Amino acid sequence: MIRVLVADDHPIVRSGIVGLLDTEPDFEVVAEAASGEEAVELVARHEPDVVLMDLRMPGIGGVEATRRIVQGRGASARVLVFTTYEDDDQILAAIEAGAGGYLVKAAPAEELAAGVRAVAAGQMVLAPSVAAALAQAARGGAPAGAPGAEADPSPGLTPREREILALVAEGLSNPEIAGRLFIGESTVKTHLLHVFEKLGVSDRTRAVIRAMEIGII
Template sequence: MNGIRVLVADDQDLVRRGFRLILEAEDDLEVVAEAEDGARAVTLALETRPDVVLLDIRMPVLDGLEAARRILQQPGQRARVLMLTTFDLDEYVYEALRIGASGFLLKDTPPEHLAAAVRAVAAGESILAPSVTARMIARFTRQPPAQDARRLLDRLTPREQEIFVLLARGRSNQEIAGELFLGETTVKTHVSRVLAKLGLRDRVQAVALAYETGVVSPAE
Protein backbone atom coordinates (compact mmCIF):
# COMPACT_ATOMS: atom_id res chain seq x y z
CA MET A 1 0.00 0.00 0.00
CA ASN A 2 1.30 3.44 -0.88
CA GLY A 3 1.92 5.72 2.08
CA ILE A 4 0.33 9.13 2.65
CA ARG A 5 2.71 11.80 1.40
CA VAL A 6 3.00 14.84 3.69
CA LEU A 7 4.56 18.27 3.25
CA VAL A 8 5.40 20.02 6.54
CA ALA A 9 5.62 23.83 6.51
CA ASP A 10 6.69 25.75 9.62
CA ASP A 11 9.28 28.46 10.13
CA GLN A 12 10.71 26.78 13.24
CA ASP A 13 13.28 24.06 12.58
CA LEU A 14 12.53 22.18 15.79
CA VAL A 15 8.81 22.11 15.05
CA ARG A 16 9.36 20.75 11.54
CA ARG A 17 11.76 18.10 12.78
CA GLY A 18 9.36 17.14 15.56
CA PHE A 19 6.50 16.70 13.11
CA ARG A 20 8.72 14.66 10.80
CA LEU A 21 9.73 12.32 13.62
CA ILE A 22 6.11 11.88 14.72
CA LEU A 23 4.79 11.22 11.23
CA GLU A 24 7.60 9.00 9.97
CA ALA A 25 7.27 6.78 13.04
CA GLU A 26 4.04 5.62 11.37
CA ASP A 27 4.36 2.98 8.65
CA ASP A 28 1.79 4.61 6.36
CA LEU A 29 3.02 8.23 6.57
CA GLU A 30 5.92 9.76 4.66
CA VAL A 31 7.24 13.33 4.89
CA VAL A 32 8.27 14.18 1.33
CA ALA A 33 9.39 17.76 1.95
CA GLU A 34 9.80 20.52 4.54
CA ALA A 35 9.29 24.24 4.00
CA GLU A 36 10.49 27.08 6.22
CA ASP A 37 8.14 29.72 4.83
CA GLY A 38 4.86 30.01 2.93
CA ALA A 39 6.39 30.74 -0.46
CA ARG A 40 8.60 27.67 -0.26
CA ALA A 41 5.58 25.60 0.77
CA VAL A 42 3.74 26.65 -2.39
CA THR A 43 6.73 25.75 -4.57
CA LEU A 44 7.27 22.37 -2.90
CA ALA A 45 3.58 21.51 -3.06
CA LEU A 46 3.77 21.92 -6.82
CA GLU A 47 7.00 19.92 -7.10
CA THR A 48 6.24 17.02 -4.76
CA ARG A 49 2.43 16.69 -5.07
CA PRO A 50 1.79 15.67 -1.44
CA ASP A 51 -1.49 14.21 -0.23
CA VAL A 52 -1.58 16.45 2.84
CA VAL A 53 0.09 19.78 3.59
CA LEU A 54 0.65 20.61 7.27
CA LEU A 55 0.77 24.39 7.18
CA ASP A 56 1.54 26.79 10.03
CA ILE A 57 -0.73 29.81 9.75
CA ARG A 58 2.00 32.30 10.77
CA MET A 59 5.10 32.16 8.56
CA PRO A 60 7.52 34.62 6.95
CA VAL A 61 7.65 35.65 3.26
CA LEU A 62 4.09 34.37 2.69
CA ASP A 63 1.70 33.66 5.55
CA GLY A 64 -0.09 30.35 5.88
CA LEU A 65 -3.42 31.75 4.74
CA GLU A 66 -2.10 33.00 1.40
CA ALA A 67 0.06 29.89 1.00
CA ALA A 68 -3.02 27.69 1.47
CA ARG A 69 -4.94 29.73 -1.08
CA ARG A 70 -2.19 29.37 -3.69
CA ILE A 71 -1.68 25.66 -3.04
CA LEU A 72 -5.38 24.88 -3.33
CA GLN A 73 -5.66 26.92 -6.53
CA GLN A 74 -2.81 25.14 -8.32
CA PRO A 75 -4.13 23.36 -11.44
CA GLY A 76 -4.48 19.65 -10.82
CA GLN A 77 -3.52 19.98 -7.16
CA ARG A 78 -5.25 17.37 -5.02
CA ALA A 79 -3.49 18.07 -1.75
CA ARG A 80 -5.53 18.61 1.39
CA VAL A 81 -4.41 21.42 3.69
CA LEU A 82 -4.38 20.98 7.46
CA MET A 83 -3.59 24.25 9.23
CA LEU A 84 -1.71 24.50 12.51
CA THR A 85 -2.68 27.33 14.81
CA THR A 86 -2.37 28.73 18.31
CA PHE A 87 -4.97 30.35 20.54
CA ASP A 88 -4.20 33.90 19.42
CA LEU A 89 -4.84 33.37 15.70
CA ASP A 90 -8.54 32.60 15.56
CA GLU A 91 -9.31 35.55 13.30
CA TYR A 92 -7.84 33.55 10.41
CA VAL A 93 -9.74 30.34 11.00
CA TYR A 94 -12.94 31.13 9.11
CA GLU A 95 -11.16 32.59 6.07
CA ALA A 96 -8.94 29.52 5.80
CA LEU A 97 -11.98 27.24 5.85
CA ARG A 98 -13.66 29.32 3.16
CA ILE A 99 -10.71 28.98 0.80
CA GLY A 100 -10.67 25.21 1.21
CA ALA A 101 -8.51 24.19 4.16
CA SER A 102 -9.65 20.83 5.50
CA GLY A 103 -9.29 21.77 9.14
CA PHE A 104 -7.27 23.11 12.02
CA LEU A 105 -5.18 21.56 14.76
CA LEU A 106 -3.57 23.27 17.71
CA LYS A 107 0.22 23.06 17.75
CA ASP A 108 0.23 21.20 21.06
CA THR A 109 -1.86 18.35 19.63
CA PRO A 110 -0.68 14.96 21.02
CA PRO A 111 1.44 12.94 18.54
CA GLU A 112 -1.16 10.20 18.08
CA HIS A 113 -3.82 12.81 17.27
CA LEU A 114 -1.59 14.44 14.67
CA ALA A 115 -1.07 11.17 12.81
CA ALA A 116 -4.78 10.34 13.00
CA ALA A 117 -5.69 13.80 11.71
CA VAL A 118 -3.36 13.45 8.72
CA ARG A 119 -4.95 10.09 7.85
CA ALA A 120 -8.46 11.49 8.21
CA VAL A 121 -7.76 14.51 6.03
CA ALA A 122 -6.08 12.34 3.39
CA ALA A 123 -9.24 10.21 3.34
CA GLY A 124 -11.37 13.27 2.61
CA GLU A 125 -12.59 14.00 6.11
CA SER A 126 -12.36 17.33 7.94
CA ILE A 127 -10.72 18.11 11.25
CA LEU A 128 -11.32 20.93 13.72
CA ALA A 129 -9.84 21.16 17.20
CA PRO A 130 -12.75 21.44 19.68
CA SER A 131 -11.57 24.81 21.02
CA VAL A 132 -11.32 26.18 17.48
CA THR A 133 -14.82 24.91 16.70
CA ALA A 134 -16.23 26.58 19.79
CA ARG A 135 -14.80 29.96 18.91
CA MET A 136 -15.86 29.67 15.27
CA ILE A 137 -19.44 29.01 16.42
CA ALA A 138 -19.28 31.91 18.86
CA ARG A 139 -18.34 34.24 16.02
CA PHE A 140 -21.52 33.46 14.13
CA THR A 141 -23.77 33.96 17.14
CA ARG A 142 -22.63 37.58 17.22
CA GLN A 143 -23.60 38.47 13.66
CA PRO A 144 -26.83 38.43 11.62
CA PRO A 145 -27.30 35.75 8.92
CA ALA A 146 -25.67 36.58 5.58
CA GLN A 147 -28.47 36.94 3.05
CA ASP A 148 -26.23 36.60 -0.02
CA ALA A 149 -24.90 33.29 1.27
CA ARG A 150 -28.39 32.16 2.26
CA ARG A 151 -29.58 32.53 -1.34
CA LEU A 152 -27.11 29.79 -2.26
CA LEU A 153 -29.35 27.34 -0.45
CA ASP A 154 -32.10 27.94 -3.01
CA ARG A 155 -30.06 25.72 -5.32
CA LEU A 156 -30.87 22.72 -3.16
CA THR A 157 -33.90 20.46 -3.45
CA PRO A 158 -36.00 19.97 -0.28
CA ARG A 159 -34.28 16.63 0.36
CA GLU A 160 -30.84 18.16 -0.16
CA GLN A 161 -31.73 20.94 2.30
CA GLU A 162 -32.56 18.27 4.89
CA ILE A 163 -29.21 16.62 4.21
CA PHE A 164 -27.42 19.96 4.47
CA VAL A 165 -28.91 20.74 7.89
CA LEU A 166 -27.98 17.33 9.29
CA LEU A 167 -24.54 17.60 7.74
CA ALA A 168 -24.07 20.97 9.40
CA ARG A 169 -25.09 19.51 12.75
CA GLY A 170 -22.17 17.11 12.50
CA ARG A 171 -24.07 13.95 11.59
CA SER A 172 -22.17 11.17 9.83
CA ASN A 173 -23.54 9.57 6.66
CA GLN A 174 -24.67 6.61 8.74
CA GLU A 175 -26.52 8.85 11.20
CA ILE A 176 -28.17 10.82 8.39
CA ALA A 177 -29.27 7.58 6.77
CA GLY A 178 -30.84 6.46 10.04
CA GLU A 179 -32.70 9.73 10.62
CA LEU A 180 -34.06 10.00 7.08
CA PHE A 181 -34.58 6.26 6.47
CA LEU A 182 -32.23 6.24 3.50
CA GLY A 183 -29.41 3.97 2.44
CA GLU A 184 -25.87 5.13 3.20
CA THR A 185 -24.98 5.06 -0.48
CA THR A 186 -27.93 7.34 -1.24
CA VAL A 187 -26.86 9.73 1.53
CA LYS A 188 -23.30 9.79 0.22
CA THR A 189 -24.63 10.73 -3.22
CA HIS A 190 -26.80 13.49 -1.74
CA VAL A 191 -23.88 14.88 0.29
CA SER A 192 -21.69 15.02 -2.82
CA ARG A 193 -24.43 16.87 -4.72
CA VAL A 194 -24.97 19.33 -1.87
CA LEU A 195 -21.28 20.17 -1.68
CA ALA A 196 -21.04 20.51 -5.47
CA LYS A 197 -24.12 22.76 -5.78
CA LEU A 198 -22.91 25.04 -3.00
CA GLY A 199 -19.33 25.13 -4.28
CA LEU A 200 -17.98 23.64 -1.06
CA ARG A 201 -14.86 21.52 -0.72
CA ASP A 202 -15.85 19.48 2.32
CA ARG A 203 -17.98 19.16 5.46
CA VAL A 204 -16.07 21.81 7.37
CA GLN A 205 -17.04 24.43 4.80
CA ALA A 206 -20.64 23.18 4.99
CA VAL A 207 -20.66 23.79 8.74
CA ALA A 208 -19.22 27.28 8.28
CA LEU A 209 -21.85 28.12 5.65
CA ALA A 210 -24.65 26.78 7.84
CA TYR A 211 -23.68 29.06 10.73
CA GLU A 212 -23.08 32.00 8.38
CA THR A 213 -26.59 31.66 6.94
CA GLY A 214 -28.27 31.00 10.27
CA VAL A 215 -29.51 27.58 9.15
CA VAL A 216 -28.22 26.06 12.36
CA SER A 217 -27.32 27.59 15.71
CA PRO A 218 -25.21 26.47 18.69
CA ALA A 219 -28.40 25.59 20.59
CA GLU A 220 -29.05 22.86 18.03
Protein backbone atom coordinates in the same frame (compact mmCIF):
# COMPACT_ATOMS: atom_id res chain seq x y z
CA MET B 1 1.10 5.80 1.72
CA ILE B 2 0.03 9.36 2.51
CA ARG B 3 2.71 11.77 1.34
CA VAL B 4 3.06 14.74 3.72
CA LEU B 5 4.87 18.06 3.51
CA VAL B 6 5.50 19.85 6.84
CA ALA B 7 5.65 23.67 6.74
CA ASP B 8 6.81 25.37 9.96
CA ASP B 9 9.50 28.00 10.45
CA HIS B 10 10.71 26.64 13.81
CA PRO B 11 13.26 23.84 13.16
CA ILE B 12 12.76 22.13 16.52
CA VAL B 13 8.97 22.16 16.20
CA ARG B 14 9.20 20.97 12.62
CA SER B 15 11.53 18.15 13.65
CA GLY B 16 9.10 17.09 16.37
CA ILE B 17 6.18 17.01 13.94
CA VAL B 18 8.19 14.98 11.44
CA GLY B 19 9.18 12.58 14.22
CA LEU B 20 5.53 12.04 15.15
CA LEU B 21 4.50 11.44 11.56
CA ASP B 22 7.37 9.02 11.01
CA THR B 23 5.93 6.72 13.68
CA GLU B 24 2.84 6.14 11.53
CA PRO B 25 3.27 3.27 9.05
CA ASP B 26 1.08 4.87 6.37
CA PHE B 27 2.77 8.32 6.35
CA GLU B 28 5.78 9.44 4.35
CA VAL B 29 7.20 12.92 4.97
CA VAL B 30 8.45 13.97 1.53
CA ALA B 31 9.62 17.53 2.29
CA GLU B 32 9.96 20.24 4.93
CA ALA B 33 9.44 23.97 4.42
CA ALA B 34 10.43 26.91 6.62
CA SER B 35 8.37 29.60 4.86
CA GLY B 36 5.19 30.02 2.86
CA GLU B 37 7.07 30.53 -0.39
CA GLU B 38 9.12 27.41 0.19
CA ALA B 39 5.99 25.41 0.93
CA VAL B 40 4.42 26.47 -2.39
CA GLU B 41 7.61 25.63 -4.28
CA LEU B 42 8.04 22.22 -2.62
CA VAL B 43 4.41 21.26 -3.21
CA ALA B 44 4.95 21.73 -6.93
CA ARG B 45 8.16 19.70 -6.77
CA HIS B 46 7.11 16.79 -4.52
CA GLU B 47 3.33 16.64 -5.05
CA PRO B 48 2.35 15.64 -1.49
CA ASP B 49 -1.14 14.49 -0.57
CA VAL B 50 -1.32 16.68 2.55
CA VAL B 51 0.46 19.86 3.60
CA LEU B 52 0.69 20.48 7.35
CA MET B 53 0.74 24.27 7.38
CA ASP B 54 1.70 26.64 10.18
CA LEU B 55 0.16 30.10 9.78
CA ARG B 56 2.75 32.58 10.99
CA MET B 57 5.88 32.08 8.92
CA PRO B 58 8.28 34.45 7.17
CA GLY B 59 7.26 35.87 3.80
CA ILE B 60 3.76 35.30 2.51
CA GLY B 61 2.68 33.29 5.57
CA GLY B 62 0.48 30.24 5.85
CA VAL B 63 -2.84 31.68 4.68
CA GLU B 64 -1.51 33.00 1.38
CA ALA B 65 0.58 29.86 0.89
CA THR B 66 -2.59 27.80 1.40
CA ARG B 67 -4.43 29.87 -1.19
CA ARG B 68 -1.66 29.45 -3.76
CA ILE B 69 -1.39 25.72 -3.16
CA VAL B 70 -5.14 25.12 -3.41
CA GLN B 71 -5.49 27.28 -6.51
CA GLY B 72 -2.34 25.95 -8.18
CA ARG B 73 -2.80 24.51 -11.63
CA GLY B 74 -3.25 20.76 -11.42
CA ALA B 75 -2.71 20.83 -7.65
CA SER B 76 -4.14 17.92 -5.68
CA ALA B 77 -2.54 18.58 -2.28
CA ARG B 78 -4.91 19.33 0.58
CA VAL B 79 -3.88 21.68 3.36
CA LEU B 80 -4.29 20.94 7.06
CA VAL B 81 -3.49 23.98 9.18
CA PHE B 82 -1.54 22.98 12.27
CA THR B 83 -0.77 25.99 14.42
CA THR B 84 -0.84 27.44 17.91
CA TYR B 85 -3.19 30.26 16.90
CA GLU B 86 -6.96 30.19 17.42
CA ASP B 87 -7.70 33.78 16.40
CA ASP B 88 -11.11 34.03 14.68
CA ASP B 89 -9.79 36.08 11.77
CA GLN B 90 -6.92 33.67 11.16
CA ILE B 91 -9.23 30.66 11.28
CA LEU B 92 -11.71 32.16 8.84
CA ALA B 93 -8.96 33.37 6.52
CA ALA B 94 -7.36 29.91 6.40
CA ILE B 95 -10.66 28.12 5.76
CA GLU B 96 -11.68 30.64 3.10
CA ALA B 97 -8.26 30.20 1.46
CA GLY B 98 -9.15 26.53 0.97
CA ALA B 99 -7.69 24.71 3.97
CA GLY B 100 -9.29 21.32 4.47
CA GLY B 101 -8.87 21.43 8.23
CA TYR B 102 -7.58 23.35 11.21
CA LEU B 103 -5.93 21.74 14.23
CA VAL B 104 -4.04 23.35 17.09
CA LYS B 105 -0.65 22.16 18.29
CA ALA B 106 -2.04 21.37 21.71
CA ALA B 107 -3.84 18.42 20.10
CA PRO B 108 -2.66 14.91 21.04
CA ALA B 109 -0.53 12.99 18.55
CA GLU B 110 -3.35 10.60 17.68
CA GLU B 111 -5.61 13.53 16.77
CA LEU B 112 -2.97 14.88 14.40
CA ALA B 113 -2.55 11.49 12.72
CA ALA B 114 -6.31 11.07 12.38
CA GLY B 115 -6.57 14.59 10.98
CA VAL B 116 -3.96 13.92 8.30
CA ARG B 117 -5.76 10.74 7.24
CA ALA B 118 -9.15 12.47 7.17
CA VAL B 119 -7.93 15.43 5.13
CA ALA B 120 -6.13 13.09 2.72
CA ALA B 121 -9.46 11.31 2.23
CA GLY B 122 -11.19 14.59 1.37
CA GLN B 123 -12.87 15.11 4.72
CA MET B 124 -12.92 18.25 6.79
CA VAL B 125 -11.20 18.39 10.18
CA LEU B 126 -11.77 21.07 12.80
CA ALA B 127 -10.52 21.12 16.36
CA PRO B 128 -13.53 21.53 18.70
CA SER B 129 -12.32 24.94 19.86
CA VAL B 130 -11.92 26.03 16.25
CA ALA B 131 -15.42 24.83 15.32
CA ALA B 132 -16.83 26.81 18.24
CA ALA B 133 -14.92 29.93 17.17
CA LEU B 134 -16.20 29.58 13.61
CA ALA B 135 -19.77 29.21 14.81
CA GLN B 136 -19.48 32.29 17.00
CA ALA B 137 -17.91 34.31 14.21
CA ALA B 138 -20.57 33.18 11.76
CA ARG B 139 -23.25 34.43 14.13
CA GLY B 140 -21.50 37.77 14.23
CA GLY B 141 -20.74 37.30 17.90
CA ALA B 142 -24.39 36.90 18.82
CA PRO B 143 -24.95 34.45 21.71
CA ALA B 144 -27.24 31.50 21.24
CA GLY B 145 -30.87 32.58 21.33
CA ALA B 146 -30.09 36.16 20.36
CA PRO B 147 -31.71 37.78 17.30
CA GLY B 148 -29.95 36.58 14.20
CA ALA B 149 -28.80 33.37 15.86
CA GLU B 150 -31.90 31.35 14.96
CA ALA B 151 -31.78 28.84 12.14
CA ASP B 152 -32.61 30.16 8.69
CA PRO B 153 -35.00 27.70 7.02
CA SER B 154 -34.54 29.24 3.56
CA PRO B 155 -32.16 26.59 2.15
CA GLY B 156 -34.90 24.01 2.66
CA LEU B 157 -32.75 21.33 4.27
CA THR B 158 -34.62 18.35 5.63
CA PRO B 159 -34.19 17.35 9.29
CA ARG B 160 -32.01 14.40 8.21
CA GLU B 161 -29.83 16.66 6.02
CA ARG B 162 -29.33 19.05 8.94
CA GLU B 163 -28.49 16.13 11.19
CA ILE B 164 -25.86 14.86 8.78
CA LEU B 165 -24.45 18.35 8.27
CA ALA B 166 -24.07 18.78 12.03
CA LEU B 167 -22.11 15.52 12.21
CA VAL B 168 -19.89 16.66 9.35
CA ALA B 169 -19.17 19.80 11.39
CA GLU B 170 -18.07 17.56 14.26
CA GLY B 171 -15.48 16.05 11.92
CA LEU B 172 -17.14 12.65 11.37
CA SER B 173 -16.41 10.77 8.15
CA ASN B 174 -19.14 9.33 5.94
CA PRO B 175 -18.71 5.80 7.38
CA GLU B 176 -18.83 7.21 10.93
CA ILE B 177 -21.99 9.17 10.15
CA ALA B 178 -23.56 6.08 8.62
CA GLY B 179 -22.74 4.09 11.75
CA ARG B 180 -24.04 6.81 14.07
CA LEU B 181 -27.37 7.12 12.21
CA PHE B 182 -27.74 3.43 11.25
CA ILE B 183 -27.99 4.19 7.54
CA GLY B 184 -25.91 3.20 4.53
CA GLU B 185 -22.81 5.14 3.53
CA SER B 186 -24.30 5.66 0.05
CA THR B 187 -27.32 7.27 1.71
CA VAL B 188 -25.04 9.67 3.57
CA LYS B 189 -23.34 10.62 0.31
CA THR B 190 -26.71 11.23 -1.37
CA HIS B 191 -27.86 13.47 1.48
CA LEU B 192 -24.60 15.43 1.34
CA LEU B 193 -24.98 15.99 -2.41
CA HIS B 194 -28.44 17.44 -1.73
CA VAL B 195 -26.97 19.62 1.03
CA PHE B 196 -24.25 20.94 -1.29
CA GLU B 197 -26.83 21.77 -3.95
CA LYS B 198 -29.16 23.56 -1.57
CA LEU B 199 -26.37 25.57 0.04
CA GLY B 200 -24.70 26.37 -3.27
CA VAL B 201 -21.34 24.85 -2.32
CA SER B 202 -19.11 22.11 -3.66
CA ASP B 203 -17.49 20.50 -0.63
CA ARG B 204 -17.86 19.65 3.05
CA THR B 205 -15.78 22.53 4.37
CA ARG B 206 -17.74 25.21 2.55
CA ALA B 207 -21.02 23.51 3.46
CA VAL B 208 -20.20 23.78 7.16
CA ILE B 209 -19.03 27.40 6.82
CA ARG B 210 -22.21 28.32 4.93
CA ALA B 211 -24.38 26.53 7.48
CA MET B 212 -22.68 28.42 10.29
CA GLU B 213 -23.12 31.72 8.46
CA ILE B 214 -26.88 31.30 8.23
CA GLY B 215 -27.30 29.71 11.65
CA ILE B 216 -28.24 26.14 10.67
CA ILE B 217 -25.56 24.70 12.95
